[in-house]
Amino acid sequence: MIRQHKKMILLTSIVTLLPILIGLLLWNRLPDTVATHFGTDNQPNGYSSKAFAVFGLPAMLLFFHLLCMVFTSMDPKAKDISKKIFLVVLWICPLTSLFVCSTIYMYNAGYQLNVQYLCVILVGILYLILGNFIPKTKPNYSIGFRVPWALYDPDNWYHTHRFGGKCMVVGGIAMIVTLPFQNIWLFLALAVIPCILPGIYSYLYYRKTFKSDH
Known part of the structure; x- marks a missing residue:
């Protein structure tokens, strides 16, 4: 590579x-x-x-x-x-x-710069970009939501990353829209939640498919 x-x-x-x-x-x-x-x-x-x-x-x-x-x-x-x-x-x-x-x-x-605002905008734009590209990734150990249920099931990976891409885009938009009200806790919530939800989704998808197979 x-x-x-x-x-x-x-x-x-x-x-x-x-x-x-x-x-x-x-x-x-x-x-x-x-x-x-x-x-x-x-x-x-x-x-x-x-x-x-x-x-x-x-x-x-x-x-x-x-x-x-x-x-x-x-x-x-x-x-x-x-x-x-x-x-x-x-x-x-x-x-x-x-x-x-x-x-x-x-x-x-x-x-005179508002460093906090600039950092939030940077992360928000990054989330928007990644949210548009992540759904196109194939299973790998370097890029994406690398939870075990997705890594070993291509179908789970596909659906997890489709969902995760939407979470990243929504998170990025929310960071930028809420910029006037930003504080450290709001920023952390908007940054972390889009990364956690896909892992939960992947597990629930695994449980759903596991039950249907048995």
Whole structure:
């Protein structure tokens, strides 16, 4: 899988490191101690050196990006992972790197940003994208709702991911629509529930088919 997508992996790796160039261009506008973590009140509660913010964060995301590629390629069912969904996964870390680092640079350069709102919008859009692609995935151990009842029953996998895709889309829309009322508990609920419901659905589908077979 890595050989088949080596050009795209190279491109996404370069994009993941692109914030380093942006950080160097803004170097003189950034303080020596940079706010890199924010609380639910939109106030910084974690700080790092300027060098770590510019070089360390993109490097860490590149590490996770490549690690994800390696583990996905080692999947025994890697050949069943569709090209489209793999490309979506390929772009998660690069876009996250651009978003996170750009937000940190802009905040520390003096721009007034609501970091919480921006993060909610990012996750909401991600859920919308994944919700449209997840129903098209075939059984594998890397991408999707990998509960045992779905992994070992293609029919269960199909129906679970059709349902799960709808949950992700609804969750993403709900995050964006409720943005003016957002707080940490509402965000966690809207983020976690769409991931839990498909697992419950998969089990109930398994119980239903098990009873009908016996």
